[in-house]
Every structure is written in structure tokens, then in C-alpha cells.
Amino acid sequence: xxxxxxxxxxxxxxxxxxxxxxxxxxxxxxxxxxxxxxxxxxxxxxxxxxxxxxxxxxxxxxxxxxxxxxxxxxxxxxxxxxxxxxxxxxxxxxxxxxxxxxxxxxxxx
Amino acid sequence: xxxxxxxxxxxxxxxxxxxxxxxxxxxxxxxxxxxxxxxxxxxxxxxxxxxxxxxxxxxxxxxxxxxxxxxxxxxxxxxxxxxxxxxxxxxxxxxxxxxxxxxxxxxxxxxxxxxx
Numbered sequence: 001x002x003x004x005x006x007x008x009x010x011x012x013x014x015x016x017x018x019x020x021x022x023x024x025x026x027x028x029x030x031x032x033x034x035x036x037x038x039x040x041x042x043x044x045x046x047x048x049x050x051x052x053x054x055x056x057x058x059x060x061x062x063x064x065x066x067x068x069x070x071x072x073x074x075x076x077x078x079x080x081x082x083x084x085x086x087x088x089x090x091x092x093x094x095x096x097x098x099x100x101x102x103x104x105x106x107x108x109x
Numbered sequence: 110x111x112x113x114x115x116x117x118x119x120x121x122x123x124x125x126x127x128x129x130x131x132x133x134x135x136x137x138x139x140x141x142x143x144x145x146x147x148x149x150x151x152x153x154x155x156x157x158x159x160x161x162x163x164x165x166x167x168x169x170x171x172x173x174x175x176x177x178x179x180x181x182x183x184x185x186x187x188x189x190x191x192x193x194x195x196x197x198x199x200x201x202x203x204x205x206x207x208x209x210x211x212x213x214x215x216x217x218x219x220x221x222x223x224x225x
Contacts, residue, residue, distance in 0.1 A: 004151070032212075034213065041221070042218050043113070043115075043201075043218045043219050044199070045216070046214070046215055046216075049212075049213055087152070089152075096154060096157075096165065097154065097214065099152040100151055101149070101151045102151070
């Protein structure tokens with residue numbers, strides 16, 4: 001069965017303290033890995049899509065990377081407004097998205 | 110309106126009520142989705158519509174009934190729900206390109222449903 005596991009479940013950082021979130025996956029045929037940001041009471045906001053091992057994408061303070069078994073979301077010098085739940089999802093061979101349970105990020109000023 | 114909109118944003122209903130959730134996408138996409146998000150659980154895919162045809166029904170109880178009258182609108186009809194159905198219901202859309210599986214999905218703000 002295809003699985004997506006995100007770690008840690010929660011992460012508390014001081015403003016400016018860089019860190020990484022992990023998304024490990026086991027799928028029979030990866031057709032894409034997606035990162036989303038979700039603020040409380042809102043729907044997930046699309047951040048990145050990664051398709052192949054070695055691929056990297058950046059957006060402001062966020063950088064997503066992909067290997068054959070996991071993806072990392074690196075956050076450089078985070079600000080309090082980066083506080084949110086970060087969701088990882090994989091697109092399986094027949095197109096369905098499977099989500100992880102998310103990492104709750106809190107950045108303190 | 111832009112993106113994906115959902116109404117109502119909040120809904121409280123009794124177990125014997127019948128209600129409907131509405132989703133509208135303004136992105137010109139041709140695929141739409143319903144997800145359920147419960148506390149401490151990953152998003153669960155419920156239904157997928159591609160080109161207005163239901164292509165996925167993820168073992169959802171019959172008390173949830175989807176309807177997709179056109180590529181821009183999606184409904185979720187609710188009847189005789191249970192308290193455990195209380196959750197955030199999210200709608201999403203994407204552009205499906207022939208020969209490729211579903212691409213990036215864009216989500217609405219969700220409907221917070223409480224079943225008493």
C-alpha cells in the first residue's frame with residue numbers, strides 16, 4: 001500500500017533558525033510529489049511539484065528537493081508568517097493524490 | 110471571483126437533515142475533487158470528476174452523494190449524516206491533459222461541517 005509519512009509532526013523554530021521538513025514515501029509508480037501550505041481554517045495552498053530524483057525548486061525562503069525515497073522542504077531564515085501546516089502528497093501511477101499527515105510549523109519572533 | 114470558491118463556509122446540521130455543499134472553480138479546469146479533512150488525519154480523497162464524469166469513488170458511504178452538472182460546478186449532497194462525519198470538506202480542481210494523469214490541484218477554502 002502506498003504511504004506518505006511526514007516528520008516531524010510539529011516543529012517550533014525561532015525566527016531566522018533554518019530547518020528542514022521531511023516527507024518519506026513508498027509508491028508503486030511516482031508521477032509527482034507535491035508540497036502544500038495550509039493555514040488554519042483555510043484550504044491547502046499549492047507550493048511545489050517535483051517529478052524526478054535530483055530535482056529542486058525554490059520559492060522565497062522555501063526550497064524543495066526530491067530523492068527516490070523522500071523529499072525535503074528546507075526553510076531558510078524563517079519568519080513568523082511562515083507558520084502553517086505543510087503537507088506533502090504523492091501522485092500515484094493512476095493519478096490519485098495521497099497525502100501525509102502534515103508538519104505543523106511554528107516560528108516564534 | 111477567482112480560484113476555487115466553496116459555500117457555505119460553515120454548516121451545522123442534525124443527523125436527519127439534508128444539505129448540500131457547493132464548489133465553483135474559476136480556473137478553466139476540467140477535473141474536480143472532494144476531500145475530507147478530519148483532525149489529526151491526512152486528507153482523504155472522496156470523489157473525482159474528470160470532464161464531468163465520475164472517475165473515482167473512494168469507498169465513500171452513500172449518505173454522501175456528489176453531483177457535477179458542468180466542469181465549473183461541483184456539489185456534495187448530504188443526508189442522514191453521523192457525528193463522525195464532522196470535518197472540513199475541501200473541493201479542489203486541476204487541469205487534466207490528455208495522456209497524462211492529474212496535475213497540480215488547487216483547493217478551495219473548505220466547508221467546516223458539524224453534525225449534531
